[in-house]
Structures are given as structure tokens and as C-alpha cells.
Amino acid sequence: MQSRLLYDIIGLALFAGVILFGVPALFGYDGFELNTFSRYLSLAIVSMALALSWGTAGLLNLGQAATFGMGSYAMAMHLKLKASGDNLPDFMSWNNVEALPLIWAPFHSLTFTLLAGLLIPAAVGGLIAIFMFRARIAGVFVAVITLAFLVAFQLVVIEQQGLTGGQNGLTGLAPLVLFGWSVDIYSLSFYYLVGACLMIALVFGLYLTHSKFGLILRAIREDSERTRYFGYNVANYQTIIFSISAGLAGWAGMLYALVLEFASPTYMSVSFSLAIVIWCAVGGRESVLAAAVGAILVNLAEGRLSDVFVEGWHLLLGVLFLMVVMFMPRGIYGVIVDAGRAMRRKPVSKKEAQPFETSLNPKRES
Amino acid sequence: MDVVLNQAFAGLSMASILLIIALGLAIIYGTMGVINLAHGEFVMLGAYTTWALQNHAGLGVVTALPLVFVAVAAVGWIIEKVIVQRLYTRPLDTILATWGIGIILQQAVRLGVGAESRFVRGPQWLSGNIEIGALVMSNYRIFVISFSLAILVVTWLLMTRTEFGMKLRAVIQNRGISECYGIEAKKVYSVTFAYGAGLAGIAGALITPLFSTIPTMGTGLVVDAFLVVIVGGLGSLMGTAAAALLIGEVTAIFSIVINDTLGRIAVLAGIILLIRFRPRGLFPSDIRR
Known part of the structure; x- marks a missing residue:
């Protein structure tokens, strides 16, 4: 256990070095590339959030995109209000909304927005979790309930045009002003x-997984x-980890x-939610670090390859994903761990390596 | 009142399509514990096969049905042999793998046939309407409803009255013991998966005159069909039928009482509550597991 913590810290340090120093230097501090990479980094957060609930506690949350979307809308609402000044946001007048709706009012405040983007998704995640886990719902049913919630939530967001901008989402946002610093999204800062x-x-994720709490999960x-x-x-x-995971997803959504x-309802689509699952699976769901790396690698590959194979890119992604599920069920992380183990020890014969199991009746979810 | 009746009829025809899709899904899930997210893509393949048969061989929708069944079942059989069979010990991973298969099938069709929507003509001899008072029922929809009932009966007979069905039920109850009695579970699984895929193909062929055929058409259908399976209860054919009827009708009626979107939201909320309080579905089978 101690040595695993050491490896994780070394891994995190390497990762931090590459992300904070390697990447900006590699791209010559080019604003456009940095912006693209910031996008990958924010997606890495939502992927590591899924690794917390799925990899650590075994709760496959197919609704991760819903809480991600909540965070992004919280941030977008704040910036939209700022862009509109004293007037109503433009899409509201198109939808004959006379006065600012009550739930929009507090988003004038930046402090409230930042808290809301973190705490509202966490609270919603917590409520769903209480609802499910008190009844000891497990396995496939967690996936189905969260998926149904995601679909319903996206429908609500699209339906409430006057509140959310409907299918178009929230566009024409002002830049964020953080402690007097006007954020330029193409800057190094x-x-x-x-x-x-x-x-x-x-x-935070590594601390959780290495704590006693993580062990119990x-x-x-x-x-x-x-x-x-x-x-x-x-x-x-289960409720606590589900809620933490949802909060982190909301945070990623804000970024x-x-x-x-x-902000757009496509952030809450089923395909986006399943994409998060792919990143997490490719990296390795057991480690938050690996899940983050997975998100960055897949998105990087998507960015580069979709230029080359405009048409066939999704086909490639499907094949890649299928290969990972079939031959690398623990993702890149699993391959590295197995390789490390093989180097340290003499190869163990197959018989010993397999945990003892009666193969007559394979255990399955019921 | 007329609106309600007509809407109820539309709901019935939607329910019958859902029933065929969900039956395939339910058999696959009930037998192997595999949640087949590629099922919607099997429906899509069925629709495209029908389109190809009509455009290149001049076959009508109804004549094409047996060919479509065989073609999609063959695809299902190959996928089971090559991919799904390796994952039976990891049920959660099958969700991911079949979803990957779904992406591949969808993109392959998009690349091969094109993303624009295709249209299939309904059969001439079913083009009229039957009118009872204010209720207008198109002949084709009546055909779809009766055909889906026939499929339900055939599937039921297959499960309960044939040797294959007996083997299948034995494997569902206890794979290990059945293998001791000389039943080749692997073979049973392959055939079951192929049959389920073939049913999805038939559903795809049947909806071509009603919907436009596009590569993404299956995605929405599989979510609905999957919900039908969960609501109906695992391993219960009649439960699946009742649930398909229930969900099809409730969606149709809600969409006129409130509106389309809110109706769908209400159905989803109802399903979430149902799983929470009756996780084994409305009509669980009493099979010992």
C-alpha cells in the first residue's frame, strides 16, 4: 500500500510536470493550442470524477454529463448576465419573458456562481444517490437510473426555452472577471x-482513494x-462518493x-456521457490519475486524427474502444501495473495468478 | 374523444414496434445477462437492408422481412462469436463493448451508405385506411400490430414448445448443470443472440415506411426498448409485452394531455420510480436464479 502511494505521487509529479511545463513549451505558448489543451484538461477533471465513483466504488454513473451540464450552465448564466448588463438576456426577450426569472437573480454574484457550480451538482448527485442506494440498487440498475435521469434532464433543459435558451443554449457570454483579473481564455494564465x-x-482524488474511506469504497x-x-x-x-463525483463534474463543467x-444542451447528451465513460475506461478506471490521462489522450487523438480522417474518425474511436474493453479491461493503467509487476517478480504461472473461483456458476448481476 | 382514440391507436402501433425490439433485447438479457446497447443499431441495419432490397432488388417491405431477419441475425451471430462470447464473465463490460459495436455499425453505415435519410415505400396493398366512426386506422399500422402479436406467439412457442426452448430455459436457470447434461451452452447463446438480433432487424424493416431511415435512428429506440425490458421484468415474455403496451400507450396519451416532451419526462420519471421500488419489474418471472 505504501509503495502504491509512492508510485501515485511520482506519477502525479510527472503528470504535473508535463502538463504545466512540457505542454506550453511544446506548443510555443501558442494561444489557440493552449485553449484547446485547457479544454482537454477540463474534460480530464470530469473523467477523474467518474473514476472516483465507477473505478473506486463500482457505481457506473451514465448520468455524469447531467451534473457536468449543471456546472457549465451555472457559469454561463453568470457570464450571460454580465454580458447583458442591465437588460434582460437577449434570448429571454425572444421568448417573451418579461422579468428576470427568480433563479437567475443570484447568479449576478460571482461567489454564488462558483459555489452553485460546485454545490448544486453535488446536492443533486447526493439526492439521486440517497434515492438509489437506500434501496440497495446496484450494478446495472444504477446505470439505467442515471441514464434515464440524464435523458429526462436534457429534455427539461431544452423544453424550458425562456429559462435556458433551449436547443441553442447560452451564447454571447462576457469574459469572466476573477478578483479584478479579466480572464483571457487564450492566455497562458x-x-x-x-x-x-x-x-x-x-x-484530492488521490487523497480520497488512499484514505481509509477509499479502502472501504x-x-x-x-x-x-x-x-x-x-x-x-x-x-x-456510496452517497458521499457519488455526491463528490457529481460536484467535481460540475466544477469541470464550469471550466x-x-x-x-x-453552454449547450449537447453537454448533457447521452453520447457525451458515454464518451466520458470511454475516456475513463481507456485510461484505467481504478486510478484517478490514469482516468485523467485517458481523457487527455483520447481527446488529443480525436483532435489530431479527426483532421486526417474526417469521415472515419468515429469508426476508429469505436474500434479502439472495443479493443480496450476486450483486451485491456483495466485500461492503460492495468497494462502499466502488470508490466511493472512482471519486471519486479519472476513470472507467476497462470494457475497461481488466477484467484480461486468455482467456475461452475459464473457470478452475475441479477 | 376522437383525438384520444386516434392517439391510442398510434400508441398501439408504436407499442407493437417497441415490443418486437424489446423481445429481442429481453431474450438476450434474460439468457446471457448481456445488456445489448448495439440493439438499436441492429434495428437500423434491418431498416437499411429493407431499403437496399427495395432499391436494388425491387422487393416490397413485407416480402423482404424473412431476408432481413436472416441478414441481421447473421450479423448478430458473427458479433456474438467474435466479441460478446469473450465477455460473459464480465457483465458490466458488455454494456461498454456492445456500445462500441454500436458506434462501429453506425459509422460503417454512415460511411458506406451516407448520412442522408432514406425513404422506403410502404406496400401498395396495405395503403388504405379503415375508419370506424372518427377513428382512422391505417392498414399498414394494423398489419404491424398483428405481425408483432404473431412474433410474440412464435417466440413464446419457441421458448416453451421446442427442444431448443427447453435447452434455453435450462441454460437460463443454471448454465453449469445444463452443460453437465450435455447442452452446449455456447451454441445456445449464439443462436439466442442471433435470434434477438434478427427480431430487431424485423422491427427495423417494419418501421421503414413510418420513419425516415438514418444511421442514428436506433439510438433513441434502444433506450425505450431497454426501459420496456426493465419495466417488464427480466426473463418474462408476457411482462415485456405488457410493459411495451403500457409505455407505448402512456407516452401517446401523455403527449396529448400535456405535451410531447413533458410526456416523455413523466414516463422516464415513472420508470425511475419503478426501478427504485420494484427493481425486478412489474411482472417478474419466478425463475430461480
């Missing part, structure tokens, strides 16, 4: 802001029934809305 957020999220993932018999309140642990300068 903005890149460092996003990078710092990612690093804080990763340190892994126990729940392996056998929730047995953990319950040991006297742990499984539902509470994403800043980077792209708009």
Missing part, C-alpha cells in the same frame, strides 16, 4: 488556472454485502463553459 484546478482535483465495490456485515453503512459511503464560451 488561463491555461494555468485550468491546470491548477485539475491538479487540485487529482490531489473498494471493499464495497468488491462485495457490498460483506462490507455491510462488517457494520459499515454502505449506502452512506468547460469558460473555455468554449458557451
